[in-house]
Amino acid sequence: MRNRFFIRVTLAAITACLALAVALVNAQAPAYRAPRAPDGKPNLSGIWQAINTANYDIEPHSAAPSPVLELGASGAIPAGLGVVEGGALPYRPEALTKRNENRANRLKLDPEVKCYLPGVPRAVYQSFPFQIIQSQKHIMMIHEYAGAVRTVYMADQVEAPADSWMGWSNGRWEGETLVVDTKGFNDLSWFDRSGNFHSDALHVVERFTARSADTLNYEATIEDPKVFTRPFKITMPLYRRVEPNAQILEFRCVEFVEDLLYGHLRKQPSQ
Amino acid sequence: MNRRSLVSFGVLVLGVAVLLTATIAAQVPAPLAKPKAAVKAAPPPTSKPYTPPKTPDGQPDLQGFWTNSTYVPLERPQGVTKEFYTPPEAEAAMKAAAAREAEQTEPGTTADVHYDFSQFGLDRSQSTIAASLRTSLIVDPPDGKMPPVNAKGQKRAGERAAARKAAGGQYDSVQNMPIGSRCIIMGGAGPPMMNAGYNANYQIVQSPGYVMILTEMIHDVRIIPLDNRPQAAQELRQWVGLSRGRWEGNTLVVETTNFNGKNAFRGASENIKVTERFTRISDDMIDYKFTVEDPETWDRTWTAEAPLAKTDGPIFEFACHETNYGISNILAGARAEEKQKAEQAKKGSN
Numbered sequence: 001m002r003n004r005f006f007i008r009v010t011l012a013a014i015t016a017c018l019a020l021a022v023a024l025v026n027a028q029a030p031a032y033r034a035p036r037a038p039d040g041k042p043n044l045s046g047i048w049q050a051i052n053t054a055n056y057d058i059e060p061h062s063a064a065p066s067p068v069l070e071l072g073a074s075g076a077i078p079a080g081l082g083v084v085e086g087g088a089l090p091y092r093p094e095a096l097t098k099r100n101e102n103r104a105n106r107l108k109l110d111p112e113v114k115c116y117l118p119g120v121p122r123a124v125y126q127s128f129p130f131q132i133i134q135s136q137k138h139i140m141m142i143h144e145y146a147g148a149v150r151t152v153y154m155a156d157q158v159e160a161p162a163d164s165w166m167g168w169s170n171g172r173w174e175g176e177t178l179v180v181d182t183k184g185f186n187d188l189s190w191f192d193r194s195g196n197f198h199s200d201a202l203h204v205v206e207r208f209t210a211r212s213a214d215t216l217n218y219e220a221t222i223e224d225p226k227v228f229t230r231p232f233k234i235t236m237p238l239y240r241r242v243e244p245n246a247q248i249l250e251f252r253c254v255e256f257v258e259d260l261l262y263g264h265l266r267k268q269p270s271q
Numbered sequence: 272m273n274r275r276s277l278v279s280f281g282v283l284v285l286g287v288a289v290l291l292t293a294t295i296a297a298q299v300p301a302p303l304a305k306p307k308a309a310v311k312a313a314p315p316p317t318s319k320p321y322t323p324p325k326t327p328d329g330q331p332d333l334q335g336f337w338t339n340s341t342y343v344p345l346e347r348p349q350g351v352t353k354e355f356y357t358p359p360e361a362e363a364a365m366k367a368a369a370a371r372e373a374e375q376t377e378p379g380t381t382a383d384v385h386y387d388f389s390q391f392g393l394d395r396s397q398s399t400i401a402a403s404l405r406t407s408l409i410v411d412p413p414d415g416k417m418p419p420v421n422a423k424g425q426k427r428a429g430e431r432a433a434a435r436k437a438a439g440g441q442y443d444s445v446q447n448m449p450i451g452s453r454c455i456i457m458g459g460a461g462p463p464m465m466n467a468g469y470n471a472n473y474q475i476v477q478s479p480g481y482v483m484i485l486t487e488m489i490h491d492v493r494i495i496p497l498d499n500r501p502q503a504a505q506e507l508r509q510w511v512g513l514s515r516g517r518w519e520g521n522t523l524v525v526e527t528t529n530f531n532g533k534n535a536f537r538g539a540s541e542n543i544k545v546t547e548r549f550t551r552i553s554d555d556m557i558d559y560k561f562t563v564e565d566p567e568t569w570d571r572t573w574t575a576e577a578p579l580a581k582t583d584g585p586i587f588e589f590a591c592h593e594t595n596y597g598i599s600n601i602l603a604g605a606r607a608e609e610k611q612k613a614e615q616a617k618k619g620s621n
Contacts, residue, residue, distance in 0.1 A: 038327030038479065045478050116593045131494060133483045135334060135476045136327070140483055142492050149490050151474070151585065164588040188593070245501075248494055250509040254455050254592045258445045265602035267443035267609070 034176060034210035037134055042176050044208055045134045047241040047248065048216060050125035053080035055112075057194035058234060060087055067107055077193075083125070085233040089196060095227040102195025110193055114261060115253035117148050117165035119189025120182050120204050121220040121234065129241050131248050132208075139171055139178070144248045152180050160184020163200055178208040199226035214240040323521055323551040328479040330497075331521045333551055336584035338399050339464060339559065339577050340471040342368035347407035347415030354415065355404040364406075369396045394469065401466075401556070401580035408465075410560070411574040420538060424568035428538055442605035445598055453598065454591035456510050456534055460491035462527045462545045463536065463561035465577060473579065474586050482516060482523060489591045495525050503529060508541065510534050523549040540567040555581040 034042035053061075060082035066075030091099060102109055112118060118126055128144040139152040152171040160168030160183050168184035187200040203223040211217045216238040223231040259266075324332040342365045356364060372394055407415035420428065441447050451457045459467030464486070472487040484493040495516040503513050508531035516525040525547045532541030543565040550558045557579040564572045 038329075045481075111593075117588075117590055133476050133478045133481055133494070135478055137334070138474070138476050140476050140485070140492075142483065142494060147490060147492055149485060149492050151485070153585070156584070158585075162587065165590050165593065166588055245503070247496060249507070250511065252455060252510055254453060258453065262445040262598055262602055265445075265599065265606060267439065267606065 031176060032211050035213075039136045041134075041136075041173055042178070042210055043134065044132050044139075044178055044210060044216065047129050047131045047246045048238040049129040049241055050127075050218075050236055050238055052083060052125065052236055053078045054083045054125040054234070054236065055122065055127055055192055056080060058083050058192050058196055059089060059194070061194070083234045083236045085235060090229045090232055092227060092229055095197075099195050099197060102190070102197055104195075106193055106195055109195070111189055112145075112193065113257070115146055115257045117189065118143070118145055119165055119185065119191075119198075120150070120167050120169075121206065121222070122189060122191055123148050123150070123166070124206075124218060124220075124238070125236060128251065129246070129248060139180075142248055144251050146251065146253055150182075152178075165189055167202070167204070174207075176209055180204075180206040180208070182206070197227065198222070198224045201226045208238075211237065214242055216240075321551070321553050326477050328477075330477050330482075330518065331523070331551060332477070333475045333482065333523065333549060333557060334477055335475060336582050336586065337473045337475065337557060337579035338471050338582040339401050339459075339466045339473070339579050340395050340398050340469075341401050341403065341408075341466050341577065342395060343403055343405050343408055344368075345408045345465070345575060346417060347409070351406045351415075354406060354410075354413070356406055358404065361402070361404045365400070365402075369394070372396075395466075395471075398469075398471070399580050399582040401578045403576075403578060405576065408575040408577050409573060410576050412571070417537065418569045418571050418573055420568060421566075421570050423566075424538060424540070427540060427567070431535075440605075442601055445602065448598065448601070450534060454489060454595050456491065457488040457591075459488045460486045460493075460511060461561075462493070462512065462514065462525070462547055463563070463575070463577070464547070464559065470589065472582060472586055474584065482525075485586060487586045487589055490589050495523075505529065508532075512545070521550055523547075525549070536563070538568060539563065539565045542567055549579075 034044065037043040037045070056077050057080060061077070061080050063079040064077040066072060066077070068075050089099075107113060112122075112126070117123075123130065123141075123143045123145065126143070126145050130141055130143040133140040133142065137153075137155040139154060141150040141152065143149065148166060150166050150169050152169040154171050157170040158168075163184055163186040165186060165188065167182040169180050169182040171178060171180045173179070182204045183202075185198070185200055185202040185204075187198065187202075190197050201224050204220050205223075206218065206220045209217045217235070218238050219233055219235040221231055221233050222228070326332045326334070373396075409415045409417065412418055435447070438444075438447050445453060457467060458465060459471055459473075464473070464484075467488050470487045474485040476483045476485075480496065480498050482495045482497065484495070486492070491511070493511065493514060495514045497516045497518065499517060500515065502515060507513065508529050510531055510533060512527040512530040514525050514527040516523055518524070527545045527547070528542070530539075530541050530543055535541075536543060536545070543563060545561055545563055547559065547561045552558045558576070559579050560574060560576045562572050562574045563569070
């Protein structure tokens with residue numbers, strides 16, 4: 001009797017412990033709560049940068065030689081696991097053909113080579129930092145590359161009044177997450193150096209969520225029915241530039257591409 | 272800007288401006304350009320001191336959309352001896368300046384005008400004017416003129432002119448063309464921030480530790496840190512220098528050095544120091560003063576006042592370089608002209 005009771009109590013205790021353990025494992029680790037901005041919203045201010053190879057190719061890719069012979073290993077393409085959920089992009093067949101043409105002619109066609117504005121989401125994961133300046137009405141995203149800038153309208157929201165390179169961004173807070181809804185793109189920017197592209201029907205919804213004091217979770221849902229058969233999502237962490245003197249510097253690249261773009265129109269000494 | 276450079280500059284940016292404005296105009300129901308200049312001026316000095324609103328983190332609030340569009344010249348015009356006009360005199364000066372601008376840009380008034388400046392809301396008279404009774408933006412020296420360029424400054428000006436001459440004609444290569452036409456940087460971005468002639472619009476956003484100023488012209492952004500960080504090393508140079516800011520009471524003081532000298536402000540050297548002071552003096556006005564210090568060019572500092580008046584947003588994307596067909600067309604035109612001349616010369620000698 002005594003033994004049976006003891007066993008029963010022990011079994012009950014074990015069951016309770018197991019249940020508790022399972023419950024603990026199932027319950028998500030409590031979400032990180034960002035420090036608050038003066039207006040009480042999560043404070044995402046700071047200088048952020050992606051550390052990945054998405055700007056080379058958002059899809060999974062192997063390392064590859066430099067497209068410019070003279071640059072050797074310094075210009076070679078590092079491998080990447082890809083940032084697209086599910087791996088490959090859901091291109092329409094004719095769009096995939098265009099992507100492959102873009103890729104074959106990327107030195108001639110990539111807008112980044114010409115110092116053109118990078119578009120969205122490419123600006124976020126180019127190999128340059130960007131700064132978030134957060135106020136109640138406007139959240140600015142200022143990119144070092146080409147001085148590209150986005151105003152995220154939090155209060156005075158309107159539909160995109162005209163097509164543009166960086167699109168027209170309206171934002172809102174969903175709990176800990178800044179949601180940025182961007183439309184009104186032209187069809188001229190690319191997603192990466194590999195020719196992945198979009199049309200002017202592009203619609204990007206980005207979610208910025210602090211995951212620790214110095215990292216953000218970034219995800220962007222990309223919809224473009226003219227180019228893709230379904231919406232797809234890219235995800236990556238963004239890292240804070242923690243150097244005490246970190247700042248966005250000038251990368252005014254127009255000057256760097258003038259000979260590339262207009263050199264053939266230079267007056268020749270013989271003329 | 273003299274007439275010829277204004278016209279050739281205007282022709283260059285026209286393509287971009289027309290495309291942008293046409294697209295926007297086609298899609299926005301409300302007219303963007305105001306039918307008449309909205310003149311905003313500083314309140315009379317007798318009114319009681321203004322207390323600016325504060326941002327949630329306690330900074331004096333400079334946020335919003337602003338313009339420094341003005342007809343007041345940097346230097347006091349010849350023959351004017353006083354610091355302030357009377358209101359009727361100021362109005363007359365503004366009208367005369369607007370007429371001069373129109374003469375350069377209205378079809379039929381000048382032989383080489385290609386378009387109507389006012390048609391696209393580009394002329395100052397159609398936007399908010401940060402009006403002032405001042406006869407010059409320069410407030411010090413008291414004569415309203417820039418101090419004379421010293422010997423070092425004159426020597427450098429000579430060297431720069433010689434270098435330009437050695438580089439060939441203006442249309443020989445893109446590098447010989449004005450930096451505004453090349454979409455590298457345009458008037459207005461500063462520092463110092465001076466009215467750009469058109470699109471003289473700014474957006475200011477503040478967050479703890481920073482003031483950000485977006486210039487409409489080529490989406491130039493200044494991010495001014497307020498944390499008293501030391502200036503960067505001398506070796507790091509930028510077109511717009513490197514700015515460090517601080518609040519002195521209700522005044523934002525921004526000091527900028529480390530310029531690269533390629534966009535020399537009024538002939539200054541790369542070691543110019545610009546100190547700007549932003550003070551909000553009413554709901555609709557920011558008093559903006561800047562002091563220029565460059566012993567390599569002027570033996571004394573000089574100061575100008577170029578107020579910012581509240582205007583309507585938003586600011587649209589000014590993607591300048593991306594559609595800069597002007598450069599290709601001008602250079603190609605110059606090459607074609609050379610070819611034609613060479614062929615004619617050949618025919619003539621045969």
